[in-house]
Amino acid sequence: MTTTTLPGGTFTLAGDLVLTRVGYGAMQLAGPHVFGPPADRAEALAVLKTAIELGITHIDTSDYYGPYVTNELIKEALHPYPADLHIVTKVGAFRDGKGGWPQALSPDDLRRGVHENLQHLGLDALDVVNLRVGGLESPTPGSIAEPFTAMAEMQQEGLIRHLGISTVNAEQIAEAQAIAPIVQVQNFYNIANRQDDALIDSLAQQGIAYVPYFPLGGFSPLQSDILTHVAERLETSPMSVALAWLLQRSPNILLIPGTSSVAHLRDNIAGAGLELPADVVAELNAISG
16 A cells, blocks of 8 residues: 655544544545436545555544435445555535425434434444534524534544544534533535634644635635636646645644546645645735735
8 A cells, every 4th residue: 555645644533533634535436416326436445545545644524425425435445444544534414305405403403414424334333423403604693502413422432532523603603612621513615715714723732633624615706817827837636736735724723635547536635735826825915805
């Protein structure tokens, strides 16, 4: 097996839970709109195996991708899992017959979601489970005490080792931390959408990971043009610039770019390692205004 040194090194979530800062997001392994089986099952399995061969120890998934598809692929490709591989999953939604994403935040729903993740991944306990409580791109204000308490109870039972939360604001993070420790926050964030700048810095001071999703999502046409022009000058892709910027933004940022292609997986890893000069970083920082 050949491995390579991944950009950004590693980040320690807790104790011996050490993740490569460049991880892999499994969402795109499912079919169109994250629904149904993959178009190329053999390639999907190859992507997962290649991620491990390249040294990635952080896979992000959920049982509602597919539904069940990505977790079943992960189990088929990688079980029994390498000792240093950590699978991060999430609960708080399900898929309806039309491919929608209704919330599922009752204690019974969350317990069902945890057990289904355990079953489809072939695990006795889950390393990290994120409670997803907000919308697609922004938090939904309000208390998260009831669902997070349910998660903390399952942690006490040994079904979950560590807890995270997703699509949340600072008040909800503080509310969760009053109930049980968290090791990561997963929110919508990228060069053009930087509403969490202060939050990222606060979490870094606490040793808590921040995992952004949609590295190229929510850009205006002008912002996309600026990013494209920067990428052209650097003779690389917009995705490479976006990932490299995130990795350089703060040491607690962990990346989970997704792809269903081995070639794109390799490109994403290489792109994240791009060293952005200070003047380029300043130019990119300006596009969020």
